Amino acid sequence: MQQPLAHCTVMLNEAVDALHVQADGSYIDATFGRGGHARAILERLSAAGRLTVFDKDPQAIEVARQLAASETRLHAVRHQGFAALAELPEASADGILMDLGVSSPQLEDPTRGFSFRHDGPLDMRMDPTRGQSAAEWLAGADIAEIAEVIREYGEERFAQSIAKALDRRRQERGPIGTTAELAQIVAGAVKTRQPGKDPATRTFQAIRIFINAELEELQHALKAALRVLKPGGWLVVISFHSLEDRIVKQFMAQHAKDAYDRRAPLAAPKALALAQVQRVLPSAAEVAANPRARSAVLRLAQRTALQPSELRP
Structure with a gap:
């Protein structure tokens, strides 16, 4: 164990x-x-x-x-x-x-996919034996739904830009499967962020809250x-x-x-x-x-x- x-x-x-x-x-x-x-x-x-x-x-x-x-x-x-x-x-x-x-422990375990600080599978489920993972949801959700989740649950003002960037990435290279990929895409779409705070913080929070209801x-x-x-x-x-x-x-x-x-x-x-x-x-x-x-x-x-x-x- x-x-x-x-x-x-x-x-x-x-x-x-x-x-x-x-x-x-x-x-x-x-x-x-x-x-x-x-x-x-x-x-x-x-x-x-x-x-x-x-x-x-x-x-x-x-x-x-x-x-x-x-x-x-x-x-x-x-x-x-x-x-x-x-x-x-x-x-x-x-x-x-x-x-x-x-x-x-959930944040620090790369296999759980909760954190942008450690590269791992993009899962984010509190119970990984049940329900849809973050990667599965991002693969099928449309731009409007992604933007709404990031805006409502992450209070992210760049939600629309992030959603469009995620969609472009899907169109060009297929589904987003890892936390590092997600964090990199978000960082490229967020124009400004207060010092000391990672650009992906709000997006990761939003997707986690949504996936786990x-x-x-x-x-x-x-x-x-x-x-x-x-x-x-x-x-x-x-x-x-x-x-x-x-x-x-x-x-x-x-x-x-x-x-x-x-x-x-x-x-x-x-x-x-x-x-x-x-x-x-x-x-x-x-x-x-x-x-x-x-x-x-x-x-x-x-x-x-x-x-x-x-x-x-």
Whole structure:
């Protein structure tokens, strides 16, 4: 088996502290990764506590299963994306943690195709056993679709130029099969970029998000988390770019504000599903030690006693 690549867990203590772990509680790490957060949660559980973990990545799941072989409190290892939270019983968890985005081992492994820094197959799937790879999608998508994905998910102002350049490359030399090829084409199409940032950064982010349906899955997972959390339980989410953080921020705000029915202005507002919404940023020391933490934003909220049937759509 290939040795796992090193991974520095971002906001480890802040995230686990935000869960307010009870020794005999039931918790969910919805993005196991290499188990940094999961192990920290287990350290705070008694023999009666339990942890369930999810991950799409087969390599992450293998690490989780190895841990579960010697750890009875690791109750279940699920090879699924976190939208599968919807399959769990209502009000069954005291806390749910979601650490979004791509992990360091995924970025540093050339065979996964996530990074423009290492040449490798243009894959980008969190689970390479399922779905369409980035190379397969780029081979068949038209210019308009490619431009839309890069613009919407990468917030890239040169999306149209990049899409046209990719199409020219396909017409001249056939499908784009490697990360180095993609990065080179993008670099030639991006006219300007701020110092220190690779021209391919936004395009790689956009294609990865699209291929893995990351934003859509996040929306489903957040909605499911409300039903799975017990009253008083905590939802903790770490995001790494503005698109996913915006979804988390708006979701928590939506369920933490009074909602009035405009058709019945004198009626009492609907009860709130979330309270104590907070935002936490990494410390200066962590950012200095781990530059990947620079863009991290942790948001947390506590589940109220609202019943699942009372949740807003």
